[in-house]
Amino acid sequence: MLTALVLVPLAGAALVLSGRRWSLGMGSRRIATLAASATLAAALSAWLLTALDGSVIVARWPWATPVGVPVGLQGDALGLSFALLSAVSTLAAVLLHPADESRRTTVQLAGLLAAGGAANLCFVAGDLVTFLAGWEAAALIPATVVAAGDRGDGAAIAAARRMTIYLFAGSIGLVLALAQVAVRHHDVAGTWSIAFGDLADVAIAPTAQPWLAAGLLAACLSRLPLVPLHGWVGPAVSAAPASAALLVVAVVAKTGLYGLVRIVWMFVPDALATVAPMLVWLSFATLLYAGLGALLQVEARRLAAWLSIAGGAFACAGFAARALLTTTSPSLYAAAFGIGQALGAAALVAAAAMFEARRGPLLRSEAGGAAVAMPRWGWLLAAAALALAVAPVGVAFPAFVALMQTLVEAPLPARGSALALMATGAALWPIALASFVVTAFGRSPIDRNRALRDLSTRERAAALVLIAAIVLPGLAAIVWHPWERGGYRGATVEIDAGEER
Numbered sequence: 478m479l480t481a482l483v484l485v486p487l488a489g490a491a492l493v494l495s496g497r498r499w500s501l502g503m504g505s506r507r508i509a510t511l512a513a514s515a516t517l518a519a520a521l522s523a524w525l526l527t528a529l530d531g532s533v534i535v536a537r538w539p540w541a542t543p544v545g546v547p548v549g550l551q552g553d554a555l556g557l558s559f560a561l562l563s564a565v566s567t568l569a570a571v572l573l574h575p576a577d578e579s580r581r582t583t584v585q586l587a588g589l590l591a592a593g594g595a596a597n598l599c600f601v602a603g604d605l606v607t608f609l610a611g612w613e614a615a616a617l618i619p620a621t622v623v624a625a626g627d628r629g630d631g632a633a634i635a636a637a638r639r640m641t642i643y644l645f646a647g648s649i650g651l652v653l654a655l656a657q658v659a660v661r662h663h664d665v666a667g668t669w670s671i672a673f674g675d676l677a678d679v680a681i682a683p684t685a686q687p688w689l690a691a692g693l694l695a696a697c698l699s700r701l702p703l704v705p706l707h708g709w710v711g712p713a714v715s716a717a718p719a720s721a722a723l724l725v726v727a728v729v730a731k732t733g734l735y736g737l738v739r740i741v742w743m744f745v746p747d748a749l750a751t752v753a754p755m756l757v758w759l760s761f762a763t764l765l766y767a768g769l770g771a772l773l774q775v776e777a778r779r780l781a782a783w784l785s786i787a788g789g790a791f792a793c794a795g796f797a798a799r800a801l802l803t804t805t806s807p808s809l810y811a812a813a814f815g816i817g818q819a820l821g822a823a824a825l826v827a828a829a830a831m832f833e834a835r836r837g838p839l840l841r842s843e844a845g846g847a848a849v850a851m852p853r854w855g856w857l858l859a860a861a862a863l864a865l866a867v868a869p870v871g872v873a874f875p876a877f878v879a880l881m882q883t884l885v886e887a888p889l890p891a892r893g894s895a896l897a898l899m900a901t902g903a904a905l906w907p908i909a910l911a912s913f914v915v916t917a918f919g920r921s922p923i924d925r926n927r928a929l930r931d932l933s934t935r936e937r938a939a940a941l942v943l944i945a946a947i948v949l950p951g952l953a954a955i956v957w958h959p960w961e962r963g964g965y966r967g968a969t970v971e972i973d974a975g976e977e978r
Contacts, residue, residue, distance in 0.1 A: 486594035551603030567593030647699030650692025700733025719830030760794035768905025788818030795880030798887035813876035
C-alpha cells in the first residue's frame with residue numbers, strides 16, 4: 478500500500494512520457510488522471526487504516542537494501558495525512574493542466590506525477606535514504622516543471638533557478654545533520670542503521686544539539702518558508718504553469734512543515750525547547766509581513782503565495798509554542814492546520830487558473846479595482862468577517878482553535894505584544910482574500926455567468942476535488958478528531974513489498 482504511493486505515480490509518469498508506444502490508445506491526460514486517482518485511493522485507504530486505531534504500516538524493500546542496511550517505508554497518521562494532501566493536490570493539478578498532446582505538455586504532466594510520488598516518498602519514509610531522496614526530489618522536480626513552463630521571457634527559468642538555490646542551500650544543513658545522527662548511532666550501538674525507529678533512540682549530546690538544530694531548521698524554514706527565506710515562493714507561483722503553482726503552495730512548502738514536525742522534534746527536542754521562543758517571534762514577524770504582502774497583492778497567484786507563507790508561519794508558531802508546554806509531540810495540530818491551509822491556497826490557485834484561461838491573469842485592476850468594486854464597505858466587512866470565520870478551512874478549524882489556545886498558554890515574554898502581532902497578521906490576509914472575492918464577483922452578472930458556463934469538465938472536476946478535500950474532513954471533524962491519534966504507537970501492520978499480511 479505504501480509502495481503504491483510512490484510507484485504508481487512514477488509508473489504513470491513513465492507511461493505518459495512513453496507517448497503512444499505503451500499508452501494502450503489512451504492520451505497522456507487520461508493516463509495521468511488514472512495514475513493520480515489510484516494514488517489518491519491508496520493514500521486514503523492507508524490513512525484510514527492508521528487514523529482509526531493509531532497503527533503504523535511498514536513496507537520493507539529487500540531489493541533496495543544497500544550493504545545490509547534496511548531500507549523501506551513507514552507510515553503513521555501524521556505522515557499519511559501529508560501524503561493524502563499530496564495525492565489530492567496532484568490529482569487537482571493534473572486536471573487543471575492543458576489537455577493538448579504537445580511534447581511540452583506531456584513532459585509537464587509526467588513531472589506533476591513524479592513530483593507527487595517524490596513528496597509521498599518523503600512523507601512515508603522509514604529511513605534516512607528514502608527521506609532524503611524524497612525531500613530533494615520533491616523540490617527538484619517541481620522546479621523543473623516551473624522552468625518548463627517558460628513563455629519565452631525567462632521569468633519561469635529565473636524563478637526555477639531561485640527556487641532551486643534557496644531550497645538546496647537549506648538542504649545542505651539537513652544532510653550534514655542527519656549524517657551526524659547516523660554516525661552517533663554507530664558510535665553508541667556499534668552497528669550502522671539509517672532506520673528512523675533506531676535513530677529516534679539515539680541520545681544526542683546537549684552540546685551538539687544546537688548545531689544539529691541549526692542545520693535542520695535552516696532546511697525546514699526555507700521551505701515553509703519564514704522571513705527572510707521566503708524569496709523563492711512569489712516568483713515561482715507567479716511564473717509557473719497553474720498546475721505547478723498549485724503543487725508549490727500545497728506540497729513543496731508543506732515538506733518544510735513536515736520536516737519540522739517530524740525530523741526536528743525527533744532528533745533535537747532539547748535544542749528545540751531552547752530556540753522555540755525565537756522561532757515563535759520569527760513566525761509572528763513572518764505572519765505580519767505575509768499579511769501585509771497579501772493585502773498589497775494585485776495578482777491572485779501571488780496572493781495565494783502569501784497565504785501559503787502566512788499559514789506556514791502560523792503553524793510554525795503553534796508548533797514552537799507547544800514545544801514549550803509539553804513533552805509529547807506538538808506536531809499533530811500544527812500539521813492539521815497546515816494541511817487545511819494548503820488546500821485553501823491550492824483552491825485559490827485553481828480559481829485563478831480558471832480565470833486566466835479565459836481573461837488572462839486575475840488582477841484587481843482588471844476586475845474593476847478595489848475602490849470601484851467595493852463602494853459599499855458593508856460588503857467588505859461582511860466578506861472579511863466570513864473569511865475570518867472560515868479561514869482555517871475544513872479539517873484545519875479544530876487545529877486552529879488548539880493552536881490559538883497553545884499560543885495563549887505558552888510562557889512567552891511580552892505576551893500581549895506577541896498576541897497583538899499575531900492577531901494583526903492573522904487578520905490581514907483574510908481581508909485581502911475577501912477583497913479579491915468581492916472584486917472578482919464585482920463584474921457584471923453577464924460576464925460572471927458566462928465564466929461559470931465556460932468551465933470545462935476537467936476544471937469542474939478539479940474544483941470538486943479541492944472542495945471535497947476542504948469540506949468533507951471539516952464535517953467529519955465535528956464528531957471525530959483523527960489527528961489526536963497516530964504517532965509511532967499502537968499496533969504495527971507489516972507489509973512487505975509485493976505481499977500484504
